[in-house]
Amino acid sequence: MMDLNLDAPHSMGTTIIGVTYNGGVVLGADSRTSTGMYVANRASDKITQLTSNVYVCRSGSAADSQVVSDYVRYFLHQHTIHLGQPATVKVSANLIRMLAYNNKPATVKVSANLIRMLAYNNKNMLQTGLIVGGWDKYEGGKIYGIPLGGTVVEQPFAIGGSGSSYLYGFFDQAWKENMTKEEAEQLVVKAVSLAIARDGASGGVVRTVIINSEGVTRNFYPGDKLQLWHEELEPQNSLLDILNAAGPEPMAI
């Protein structure tokens, strides 16, 4: 009997993508979490919120990526508070200033560097690759890739996870600067769907998160709504439907 390894650590063999466009970013991911060869969760959500304007795509060990993003959310929350300066004499002015500082959204760069700190300092123990994406008013839409080891790389687009191996050529050809929001989302959905077609560790639905000056939009594309690729067929309810619909000899040797 093959070794199914059902006690293997939960790993999000995955496809994750982050893409900048003219006005913001689009993050995308598949939804498969596996334990060895078993699909433990077929509808996971791998795009996690850090702040209202910064999200992170997680890959690799499910546990490690979860704990890293939880810590960062906590630090960013404090950072947001720290940036406010407690008032003493000039109450009104300082109150306004405190409110202004308290409501100042964290920059994408800060989030990425906080993750870097955790990833790099724990590089021997953590096995998670992340893509940070968001929008802030100073720099607009930004994507940072944080692979194993803790390197931080700012990129116009980033791909990660086991499924990304199948996408390097695709992005080399299909990526272009200054896409519209629709073009960028279509590119991400197409790419994740192509990776799902070839990577056994990716599958399920395609989730996207679009972040721009107006806010955050989450989208959901179930497996049966995606485009069909090479050697894929139109889904049916049953073989019986094909046999009843077709002519005399549908079952051929």
Add this chain to the structure above:
Amino acid sequence: MTFTIPIDNGDSVKNAEADSQRTLYPYVTGTSIVAIKYKDGVLMASDMGGSYGSTLRYKNIERMKAIGKHSLLGASGEISDFQEILRYLDELVLNDNMWDDGNSLGPKEVHNYLTRVMYNRRNKFNPLWNTLVLGGVKNGESYLGMVSMIGVSFEDNHVATGFGNHLARPILRDEWHADLSFEDGVKLLEKCMRVLLYRDRSAINKLQIAKITEEGVTVSQPYSLKTFWEFKAFNNPTAGAEGSW
């Protein structure tokens, strides 16, 4: 005539270089086969995928083949070993036909032959890396059996290989009964294949269903199954528990 490049490295149990001649691990693999007996014979289902590690590399591999007039063989595991087994069976059937005596190999005989081949290869530490499902009908009697790569061999009313053992067999134990009609049999197999699609990493959504009856073997055209993703919980699973999955 088989052609092997003559390299004598000596005893393969003690000498590591000699190991290069025996199968150590599989490369291109097929996943589960599920098969059941039904009213007129046997129904068998398999997907058409050949995985290369975790890559879904080949999507048009037929893992079920007719053997002689009375049998249907399905294989999971290493595809090259399956192709080798088909060559052995070709020779077996050819020799059987050359007798020209009106007799033909039935499923029991083919299953027995395969069991001997698999067990003897296992004893030489050079297994054919497959789990085989053999179904057939001869003289009105249906037959369904299985042989693994270590030579474990048995018959049953319903069998499954690989992940099918864990996911399909419980469904079959609950829902199989004697004298299933063709329609009910197909629906039961599709139920099993859909679960495997959801939960087996190496499954692809392109399958075939084969039937064998007294008349012979028919293998269906390849087709895909619809899958369901519209559970409300799937839409936004982490709402209220940010960071979970």
